[in-house]
Amino acid sequence: MRYNLKTVFEQLNTRIRTANDEYLIEEVLALGVTTLIAGIDEQNKRCIILPLKGPLDMQIYNRFPKWHGLTIAQEKHMNTITKGREWFLIFKESSVRTDMSHEIFIHIFEDICEIVKQEVTYPRIFDKIIVVLTKWEQFFARINTSPLSKSVLQGLFGELLFLQKILFQGGEEQQIHALDGWYGTDYSKKDFQYQKDFIEIKTSLKKKPYSIRISSDTQLKKPADYRLFLCCYMLEVDKQLGKSVKNLIEEIQDILLEYPKTIFKEKLLKIGVISDLLIPDILELYSVSDVLAYEIKEDFPLIDAAVLPTAIFNVDYSLALDECNAWKINAQHLVEEIEVE
Structure with a gap:
């Protein structure tokens, strides 16, 4: 109540x-x-x-x-x-x-x-x-x-899209596990973890050829004995048919049971988000033009800090997704394969 x-x-x-x-x-x-x-x-x-x-x-x-x-x-x-x-x-x-x-x-x-x-x-x-x-x-x-910005909310939009896919209306325990595995509010970890699967979420407003920004040399580093997946939501601003972060939050709350809904609100609070206080000035309306998923394996193209000169640090780079087709997987299969428990 x-x-x-x-x-x-x-x-x-x-x-x-x-x-x-x-x-x-x-x-x-x-x-x-x-x-x-x-x-x-x-x-x-x-x-x-x-x-x-x-x-x-x-x-x-x-x-x-x-x-x-x-x-x-x-x-x-x-x-x-x-x-x-x-x-x-x-x-x-x-x-x-x-x-x-x-x-x-x-x-x-x-x-x-x-x-x-x-x-x-x-x-x-x-x-x-x-x-x-x-x-x-x-x-x-x-x-x-760390005041909320459009770029922060764009990233949250992608995480909420993925969270929405793996949430189920069926039972409270399943919903709790799905929410417990969402670490996007903890910037020191991958966005999602279930069992031995990590999922990193990226969003981009870039047109074709698609590319995304990788914010550090460790962001796509695969932990030993674990699988790491990259799920990319290619967005476009759509003021007529698009959705906002606030819309996604409301949709997720509609399918959550009472206790999972409390967990969800607590996680949003950690990043400074209260849904009904999100002002229109920072809310963009997005539609999803494409969803691309990849499994990060040892030969995936990324920057390895171990081979960089010690004078180089705070690595930030762009990744051309057209050059990553060898590691591409079906995005829907990724969602279905993850064991949320």
């Missing part, structure tokens, strides 16, 4: 505030040992409020990650639901904004609700909230150091 906090906050904004109302509040989740409350302060800043049994131990309070945009405080206020003064732990946006960060806080607050919704042990509620806030701290660090 997801909590439509956006609607709750909008409804709170329509309420008439009395002179004594420090917060306008609405209970959104009963946990048994406590509750979670959505609130809006006197400056219309949104917050999630956790009623406390008493002041929180500072050792616990100091464990909460502190990052720009979020204010965490424990304060004593009138609880207009219970009609008594209580201690509250308050997670509040630092300012009222209209940019992307404004919508992100809905996701953060919903994430807190989701992770604690079945918690019945009072102290563990704080541990779970710390996990959520740490994850979002890492998200903001990611988008600040």
Whole structure:
């Protein structure tokens, strides 16, 4: 279950505030040992409020990650639901904004609700909230150091195309294995791995003769005793019939069961992607003009760093696909051959 906090906050904004109302509040989740409350302060800043049994131990309070945009405080206020003064732990946006960060806080607050919704042990509620806030701290660090660009989303488009091919609606376990083998969000690894098969995904907007960019001397290096495949999606910008990364994410979410869908969203979050926050300015619409697949064997044309002078490093080169026909395989057979387990 997801909590439509956006609607709750909008409804709170329509309420008439009395002179004594420090917060306008609405209970959104009963946990048994406590509750979670959505609130809006006197400056219309949104917050999630956790009623406390008493002041929180500072050792616990100091464990909460502190990052720009979020204010965490424990304060004593009138609880207009219970009609008594209580201690509250308050997670509040630092300012009222209209940019992307404004919508992100809905996701953060919903994430807190989701992770604690079945918690019945009072102290563990704080541990779970710390996990959520740490994850979002890492998200903001990611988008600040590596903002999303059209080229990053083009690469993600190709990975999502391949992921869509190997996902099945049949069972949760199969979907989990398919998602677990997707490492595109971890730039230190190949894009996909299943059993002893690695798959590297490439996209290109080049017209024929096709070519792709290889970003390092190790990207197509085949690990010993493993198979390595290269799957290339040749794209073209198509504003009429094309699809965007956002479209592919939505299509994949439609076939995923509940828990696999959570895994999928977590993986996207690691690269700074939240589907409904993707703005049109960075979204291109692509259609697939061709799909080419290759098995990388020992004689496949690539640059071997071992034979390069030590003065050469950070190797980046282009690969002409027309010259790689000897290693070409059927793209559909590649998908069918992979054992997702």
